[in-house]
Amino acid sequence: MKTALITGASSGFGKAIATAFARKGYRLIITGRRNEKLEALKPKLMDLGAKDVLLLSFDIQDKEAVNNAVDSLSGEWKNIDILINNAGLAVGKSTIENGEIDDWERMINTNVKGLLYMTRALIATLKNSDGPHIVNIGSIAGTEVYPGGNVYCASKHAVNALSKAMRIELLPYAIRVSQIRPGLAETEFSVVRYKGDETKAADVYKGYEPLLAEDVARAVEFVVDQPKHVCINDLEITPTAQANAYLIEKNG
Numbered sequence: 001m002k003t004a005l006i007t008g009a010s011s012g013f014g015k016a017i018a019t020a021f022a023r024k025g026y027r028l029i030i031t032g033r034r035n036e037k038l039e040a041l042k043p044k045l046m047d048l049g050a051k052d053v054l055l056l057s058f059d060i061q062d063k064e065a066v067n068n069a070v071d072s073l074s075g076e077w078k079n080i081d082i083l084i085n086n087a088g089l090a091v092g093k094s095t096i097e098n099g100e101i102d103d104w105e106r107m108i109n110t111n112v113k114g115l116l117y118m119t120r121a122l123i124a125t126l127k128n129s130d131g132p133h134i135v136n137i138g139s140i141a142g143t144e145v146y147p148g149g150n151v152y153c154a155s156k157h158a159v160n161a162l163s164k165a166m167r168i169e170l171l172p173y174a175i176r177v178s179q180i181r182p183g184l185a186e187t188e189f190s191v192v193r194y195k196g197d198e199t200k201a202a203d204v205y206k207g208y209e210p211l212l213a214e215d216v217a218r219a220v221e222f223v224v225d226q227p228k229h230v231c232i233n234d235l236e237i238t239p240t241a242q243a244n245a246y247l248i249e250k251n252g
């Protein structure tokens with residue numbers, strides 16, 4: 001039975017991916033900073049059929065915390081087959097001139113450096129798996145740029161580049177590397193981006209049907225369920241009403 005480690009499983013895509021994997025009977029390592037959310041999720045995952053669930057609560061921006069969390073794994077938990085690099089965020093939507101430098105640092109430290117810390121810490125264990133797979137959650141912001149997206153888009157462009165780099169470097173070990181690039185999806189993403197302003201966050205999803213976390217989880221499932229000789233390198237998924245990063249058909 002496969003073991004998957006999912007970063008950012010306390011909410012949104014990560015939680016939906018954990019739920020989908022629980023139904024498949026996977027052994028799951030779920031991570032995030034909000035331990036109480038992970039604690040609440042664990043019994044639900046067990047009820048759905050997860051073989052076992054381990055919580056690891058740490059800030060992915062902190063490289064020592066990442067390494068300590070990985071070093072704390074023992075026994076069967078060391079044998080990880082699937083790494084879902086999902087934890088990430090956008091903070092703010094200002095011009096570069098007016099942007100908050102702390103916001104930029106959070107995005108770069110989480111979306112780029114955190115993803116790198118996790119990946120580096122787990123490559124050795126993935127090499128021992130019979131069907132190793134890394135799935136990076138990028139974004140359409142990883143191939144496009146929109147007004148106010150500057151640093152978030154740059155961080156997801158970095159995820160795009162790193163996904164391609166991993167694909168090249170991990171080829172000799174048959175570690176599959178897939179990038180999923182979602183468009184607009186209603187999760188806690190916009191509440192975080194607008195620093196708790198729920199009205200502003202809700203406005204992002206008005207007048208059309210956005211993706212749900214479950215839609216993205218289904219795409220992840222599709223990617224990891226391929227036979228071992230098939231690697232989906234890159235998969236872009238948007239709401240039907242969204243053609244690209246800034247063309248959205250809104251009715252109202």
Ligand code: NDP
Binds near residue numbers: 009061087089184186
């Ligand atoms: P959510 O805000 O709902 O979930 C983000 C997850 O990331 C949470 O579980 C959060 O956990 C975790 N996380 C954030 N910062 C840290 C940190 N410093 N350390 C550890 N965990 C952290 O958003 P989504 O589910 O939408 O986002 C998931 C990924 O999808 C992100 O990489 C995002 O950029 C990407 N994405 C989102 C899209 C969207 O429209 N929603 C579209 C395209 C890509 P906790 O707060 O407990 O630490």
Ligand code: 8X3
Binds near residue numbers: 138139182183185
């Ligand atoms: C999240 C989607 O369009 O807000 O990555 O950048 S978008």
